[in-house]
Amino acid sequence: MIIQAVSTIGMLCSHCGKLQLKTLSVFSFVHLGKNSFICTCGTPLLTLISFESKKIGIEYSCIYCGTPHHLVTRRELIWGEQPLRLGCSDKELPVGYIGPESRVMELCTEIKKNFVRLASELTSDQEDLDVMTDDFFVVYGVIEILGRLVERKKLGCKCGNHNLTVEILPESVELICDLCKAMGIIYTDNKDILRILEQMGAITLEENEMRIINDSLKGNHRKNIITEVE
Numbered sequence: 001m002i003i004q005a006v007s008t009i010g011m012l013c014s015h016c017g018k019l020q021l022k023t024l025s026v027f028s029f030v031h032l033g034k035n036s037f038i039c040t041c042g043t044p045l046l047t048l049i050s051f052e053s054k055k056i057g058i059e060y061s062c063i064y065c066g067t068p069h070h071l072v073t074r075r076e077l078i079w080g081e082q083p084l085r086l087g088c089s090d091k092e093l094p095v096g097y098i099g100p101e102s103r104v105m106e107l108c109t110e111i112k113k114n115f116v117r118l119a120s121e122l123t124s125d126q127e128d129l130d131v132m133t134d135d136f137f138v139v140y141g142v143i144e145i146l147g148r149l150v151e152r153k154k155l156g157c158k159c160g161n162h163n164l165t166v167e168i169l170p171e172s173v174e175l176i177c178d179l180c181k182a183m184g185i186i187y188t189d190n191k192d193i194l195r196i197l198e199q200m201g202a203i204t205l206e207e208n209e210m211r212i213i214n215d216s217l218k219g220n221h222r223k224n225i226i227t228e229v230e
Helices: 101-123 127-131 135-151 192-200
Strands: 006-012 019-025 034-038 044-050 055-060 069-074 084-088 093-099 155-157 165-168 172-176 183-187 203-205 210-212
Touching: 006 044, 006 101, 019 034, 019 044, 019 101, 069 084, 093 101, 135 155, 135 165, 135 172, 135 192, 183 192, 183 203
Parallel strands: 155 203, 183 210
Antiparallel strands: 006 019, 006 093, 034 044, 044 055, 055 069, 084 093, 165 172, 172 183
């Protein structure tokens, strides 16, 4: 087996969903028995711990189930020619790989495709919405539903504009009409918004007004779906 001096870690961040690529050197364990990596958003990605038995323990966050996973493997597999798979035992899907850079980047492209496919399926399956535990899934689900509304011409503004601007913020998705400056706010801090949007079937902004498309279980848990903001 050929042992490489450097391996690449590639995985999706469990919080923001971005693909992260990190470099891992074989010499990093000479003096340190533990290496940790974080996403550019500040979320922990992965921690490797070296044992005297020439084995390495790996703990990594999972974008699918939202819980950390643990793996113990032989040291040489980290720097081998074949990528080491980091998987989700719940979904039986890979969340990342460690290995040669070119192969890891290729495999991570497939991870991204699988994630997009799964998120799309979840937004159309009411029962499976209960397994969505991560904020990123909710944001992606909202975008998927809005996309379907656009295809059916069910998203627009009463001023006649059906080409709304969509802005993704940390806790919400905003719909903006560039013609009359109307705005709709969709809070994304709870997965129940996906059911609400599916039940609505259409979203129409009021001309020159700001509206909350949902209250996202905030405040007084108002029952009305669309609430005007004064």
